[in-house]
Amino acid sequence: MVLPTVAVIGSGFSGLNSAIQLKKKLGIAAEIFEATKDIGGTWNYNTYPGCASDIESHLYSFSFELNPNWSHKYSPQKEIYAYLHKVAKKYDVHKQVQFNTNVIRATWVQAIKKWELELSQPSVDEKNQIRHFDFIFSGIGTLRVPNIPEQFTSFEGKIIHSASWDHNYDLTNKRVAVIGSGTSAIQIVPSILDRVTHLSSFQRTPAWVAPRQQFAYSPFTQWCFTYIPLLMFFYRAYIFFSSDFSFSRWGNASSKKAIESRAAIQRYMEYIMTAYGREDLIPKMIPDFPVGCKRIGISDNYLAALCSPKTSVLRSPIKTVQGRTITTEDGVETEVDALILATGFNITGFLGELKVYGKDGVSLNQLWEEGVPKTYRTVSVHQFPNLFILLGPGSVLGHNSVVTISESQVDYGIRMIKYMMKNKIASLDPTEKAQETFSADIQSKFKGTVWKGGCQSWYMNKDGEIQSLWPESVLKFIAMLRRVDYESDFIKS
Numbered sequence: 001m002v003l004p005t006v007a008v009i010g011s012g013f014s015g016l017n018s019a020i021q022l023k024k025k026l027g028i029a030a031e032i033f034e035a036t037k038d039i040g041g042t043w044n045y046n047t048y049p050g051c052a053s054d055i056e057s058h059l060y061s062f063s064f065e066l067n068p069n070w071s072h073k074y075s076p077q078k079e080i081y082a083y084l085h086k087v088a089k090k091y092d093v094h095k096q097v098q099f100n101t102n103v104i105r106a107t108w109v110q111a112i113k114k115w116e117l118e119l120s121q122p123s124v125d126e127k128n129q130i131r132h133f134d135f136i137f138s139g140i141g142t143l144r145v146p147n148i149p150e151q152f153t154s155f156e157g158k159i160i161h162s163a164s165w166d167h168n169y170d171l172t173n174k175r176v177a178v179i180g181s182g183t184s185a186i187q188i189v190p191s192i193l194d195r196v197t198h199l200s201s202f203q204r205t206p207a208w209v210a211p212r213q214q215f216a217y218s219p220f221t222q223w224c225f226t227y228i229p230l231l232m233f234f235y236r237a238y239i240f241f242s243s244d245f246s247f248s249r250w251g252n253a254s255s256k257k258a259i260e261s262r263a264a265i266q267r268y269m270e271y272i273m274t275a276y277g278r279e280d281l282i283p284k285m286i287p288d289f290p291v292g293c294k295r296i297g298i299s300d301n302y303l304a305a306l307c308s309p310k311t312s313v314l315r316s317p318i319k320t321v322q323g324r325t326i327t328t329e330d331g332v333e334t335e336v337d338a339l340i341l342a343t344g345f346n347i348t349g350f351l352g353e354l355k356v357y358g359k360d361g362v363s364l365n366q367l368w369e370e371g372v373p374k375t376y377r378t379v380s381v382h383q384f385p386n387l388f389i390l391l392g393p394g395s396v397l398g399h400n401s402v403v404t405i406s407e408s409q410v411d412y413g414i415r416m417i418k419y420m421m422k423n424k425i426a427s428l429d430p431t432e433k434a435q436e437t438f439s440a441d442i443q444s445k446f447k448g449t450v451w452k453g454g455c456q457s458w459y460m461n462k463d464g465e466i467q468s469l470w471p472e473s474v475l476k477f478i479a480m481l482r483r484v485d486y487e488s489d490f491i492k493s
Helices: 013-026 077-090 183-192 219-227 229-245 256-275 279-285 302-306 364-369 402-423 432-444 474-482
Strands: 006-009 031-033 102-109 114-121 125-133 135-138 158-161 175-179 198-202 311-314 318-322 325-328 333-335 338-341 355-357 387-389 428-430 490-492
Touching: 006 013, 006 125, 013 077, 013 135, 013 402, 114 135, 135 402, 175 183, 183 198, 183 302, 198 325, 219 229, 229 474, 256 279, 256 302, 279 302, 279 311, 302 311, 355 364, 387 402, 402 474, 428 432
Parallel strands: 006 031, 006 135, 102 355, 135 387, 158 338, 175 198, 175 338, 198 311
Antiparallel strands: 102 114, 114 125, 318 325, 325 333, 428 490
């Protein structure tokens, strides 16, 4: 039997898992196209000071490749990067990867029922390659394209975005401004404070910051996990179910758990700022929206860093940037040597620079830019057959590990390919009705959640509609992907 051909775009968690499971379960050696010179996705190009996962290490890893040697509860970037390389080496994935290759266009060719990919690899050939595949697994990822606001491009000092850190630039004795209050800023600020002369933290809105309670795993614990793997399995399961069963604090903003969570985190934040004699920061740093509306910051030293005499917290919006001077709307002028942009990523369309065209030349980029992106069960898209979107619209989490989500999505794609091979079906894409029903159902479930609590976050589109998140527990996500009706919900050819 001739096996179908599969292209995998990206080599982060989603891309690696796609390639590994396709080979294990279907015997298909997918071709992986990676835009950079190395595997790892987010954990390859995010190398800023303090970079680490904010999901516990034993959960933020593949379920089929548990790691007994995590050094800490929350492991740093280098350790996660090394873990991904170890997994890739074990499953001999590197030989399937074509590095420094951008997939710039994917077009569905109905006449041959295949995807045509246009690949750019300037270091090898000035001409773009044209390749055809039966299926595509898109592991591009949401957090990939740095967001650089236009107003900062005129800054005449050093500009560094958190997603493309310049390790050759020395921050020692520099006056530094950090723009943003999200996860990256929360990790960067305490990591560079000792080196700088002064740090100015510009925050459009503050973040809820909970204690990280970081700890190192002892050699004995690592030994137990190595030689009693069942113990490690149950430990991971405990972390997962603890996170998932606490979903009510996010899914119902008025629930007792949500109210208690807000009170507890507020007490912690007020305690830290009071202990450092900075009660004046409390009104600035306590958000007026529910805990979880924006992603919660997890840190044991961020608030202390903001309380330092070397730090200024500026909440007034930035009005102008001229030369090396940042002026806020309240008239305060701040001169700095370096500008660190912890301003997140451009997630509009979820496809980055990739252009995707489906049946009759329909542009997926355009469809998703016009409103809330619609999918069927977060993976498939009407008019785009044999395409599996991983960690795209409706599948990002605010309370648990997206690695579990991605694994479920890959499993969905593999089960669909098995079904098609068994029934000799060349292409499948969801009906418009099935997609509309699913998308409407997702949006209806955001009502009353913390994510509708009045904040502005990267979870939303420009119209304030939530486009990234899954609105229920991970267990419900897994169950949802297993309830697929190929007979009534799909168009076959």
